[in-house]
Amino acid sequence: MKIAARSKKAFRFQFEVPADAPCRECRVMLAIEGIEPAHKALIESGGASMNLPVNGRIAVAVYFAVNGAEPKLEMKQVRMAELGGKRTPAISITNTSDAHGRLDGGLETKDANGVEFELVPDGTPILPGQTRLIALSPKTEGNKKPPEMAFPLVAKGTLDWDRGSFKIAAEFRQ
Amino acid sequence: MKTRSLLHAHRLGAAVLVAGVMVVHADTATTQAPLASPSSAVSASVNLKFAVTLGSFVYLRVGSVGATVDTVAFDLASLTAGCTMGPCTFGTGMAVAASSFGTLPVGVKSKGGVVRLSATATTGLSSGAATIPLSEITIASSDTTNLPAPLVPNSGTSGTVNVTETATGSKLTARSANWTFAYANTVVPSAGTYTGKVTFTATAP
Numbered sequence: 542m543k544i545a546a547r548s549k550k551a552f553r554f555q556f557e558v559p560a561d562a563p564c565r566e567c568r569v570m571l572a573i574e575g576i577e578p579a580h581k582a583l584i585e586s587g588g589a590s591m592n593l594p595v596n597g598r599i600a601v602a603v604y605f606a607v608n609g610a611e612p613k614l615e616m617k618q619v620r621m622a623e624l625g626g627k628r629t630p631a632i633s634i635t636n637t638s639d640a641h642g643r644l645d646g647g648l649e650t651k652d653a654n655g656v657e658f659e660l661v662p663d664g665t666p667i668l669p670g671q672t673r674l675i676a677l678s679p680k681t682e683g684n685k686k687p688p689e690m691a692f693p694l695v696a697k698g699t700l701d702w703d704r705g706s707f708k709i710a711a712e713f714r715q
Numbered sequence: 716m717k718t719r720s721l722l723h724a725h726r727l728g729a730a731v732l733v734a735g736v737m738v739v740h741a742d743t744a745t746t747q748a749p750l751a752s753p754s755s756a757v758s759a760s761v762n763l764k765f766a767v768t769l770g771s772f773v774y775l776r777v778g779s780v781g782a783t784v785d786t787v788a789f790d791l792a793s794l795t796a797g798c799t800m801g802p803c804t805f806g807t808g809m810a811v812a813a814s815s816f817g818t819l820p821v822g823v824k825s826k827g828g829v830v831r832l833s834a835t836a837t838t839g840l841s842s843g844a845a846t847i848p849l850s851e852i853t854i855a856s857s858d859t860t861n862l863p864a865p866l867v868p869n870s871g872t873s874g875t876v877n878v879t880e881t882a883t884g885s886k887l888t889a890r891s892a893n894w895t896f897a898y899a900n901t902v903v904p905s906a907g908t909y910t911g912k913v914t915f916t917a918t919a920p
Contacts, residue, residue, distance in 0.1 A: 572916060591789075591840060591909040593852065595819070597777035600918040601827075647884065661884035664828045665877075665920050680884035687883060 556605060564608040566640035566669060574598035602666075604641055612642030614667065614702045619711045622674050630660055630677040630694065630713045634667055641666040644675060648698035648709055653691040660696055774824035775917035776891075789813050789898045806903040810853070813896050822891040823862060823878045827919035830888050831875040834865040835914045842907030849911060851899045858892035867913055878917070 544550045554571070578594030615635045622631035636642050644662040651657050660677040667673050677696075679687040692715040700707045789811050794804045823830050840847040854864035863876040881889050 570918065574914065578912070591847065591911075593840065593849075593910070594912050595777060596837070596912065596914040597775045598914050598916040599773045599775045600916050601773060602918060602920050659884070664886070665831075678883045681882040682885075683882055685882070 558605070558607050562607050564610050564639060566610045567605040567607060568641075569603050569605075570600045571603060572598050572600040604666075606640050610640040611638060612636055612640045612667070612669070612703055613638035614642045614644075614705070614707075616707045616709075617672065619709055621713055621715065622676075624674065624676045628715055630696070630711075631674050632662065632677060632700065632707075632709075633672065633674050635672040636667045636669055639669050641668050642702045642704075643667065644700050644702055646699050646701040646706065647680060648677065648696040648700070648711075650679075650694050650696040652688075652694050656688055656691070658688050659698075660694075662700055772824075772826055773830060773917050773919045774822070775915070776820070776822035777915055778819055789817075789896075791898070791900075794900065804900075806901060808899070808901050811898040811900055813898075817896050819894045819896065820891065821856075821862065821864075821894050823888060823917055824890075825878075825888040825917075825919050826886060828880055828886040828888065829920070830878040831918045831920050832863075832865050832878055833873050833875045833916050833918070834867050835872040835916060836868050836870050837912040837914045838910070839870060840909040840911035842905070842909045845905040845907050845909075847902060847904045847909050847911075849913065851902060852913070853897045853899050855895045855897070856892050857895070858890065862890040862892040864894045865915070872916075875918075 542550060542552075556567075556569075574596050578596050581592065581594050613636065615637055617633040617635055619630075619632050621628055623629075624631060632644075634644065643664050643666055645664060647659040647661040649657070650660045659680040661680045662677055663675050667675075679690065681687050692713060694713040695711075696713065697710045698708075700709060791805075791811055793811065794809070798804070823832070836849045840849055840851075848869045849867050850869050852867045854867065856862055856864045861879045863878075865873045865876045867873065878888055878890050881887050
């Protein structure tokens, strides 16, 4: 397939699900990459030479819910956690069903200095059977830096998922 | 209510990929004023259900913009300088920085929120039966927080690293950074010409 620079190409794809397929979620990744390498690493001299082309590839995850597969998220804990080397508010979620789910929504939050902001969850998927500790980060606008949070934080609001929501009222202490 | 709407838009966007689709289902209703008082107020209501699917896209740039194929070169002469007997300083862990084009510009954009990056050893480094582990190639990112580089695996696909949203909670990601390549030099390779290939994948999860 040839795609001119900065242009679009539409194509249709479909999957045929067998009539007797069980209730489950199927996940596939549509990946597209160029033929020519984007980058080459060369090592020369010293008796050895190396040629290492580097390619870029873009991919989009596609989820198929077969025969009524759907997520069922359960909230386990709301607490402070060490994520990415930093103490941050977090929520522990388990997906006990057979399709992926995601969190959305936000918590209205006020810190010790009276600064108000919204804590929002990471929107990456929680796969079937998975328990994930999901960071709650201050929502920001544009290229603004997130506010420096002065603990304790008082947070209240609702985090939504596909088939329900969790009402939360919590205080986070560092 | 607002957050629920956002949730649905997000989910549909993930499923429909790059299409921009609007589906509208509308009822119709007609109400007439009674004949006895034709000017009396009337009201009619309809139920309008609609779903807007936001097009989701992922953009990954590895290297210079345009058709240029950047070539980064490592000159290992420093490992044999003043040395008359092998392996000299091969395999000592004395890393070698690239001698040219050692820095690779990388850009990631998406409307699907956090993007995950992984590296796949499409072809390992080999020269006949001799091999060099692909993990000898290390990458340091100029923005380890927002656009980190995944570890280059010896085989298969690496774990993923997250490219953060430009503004937390916005679902928009536009990040750029420079990745600097180096040769770790922890093995003593046999003489030969080694070829291999690494593929970086940006995924909208």
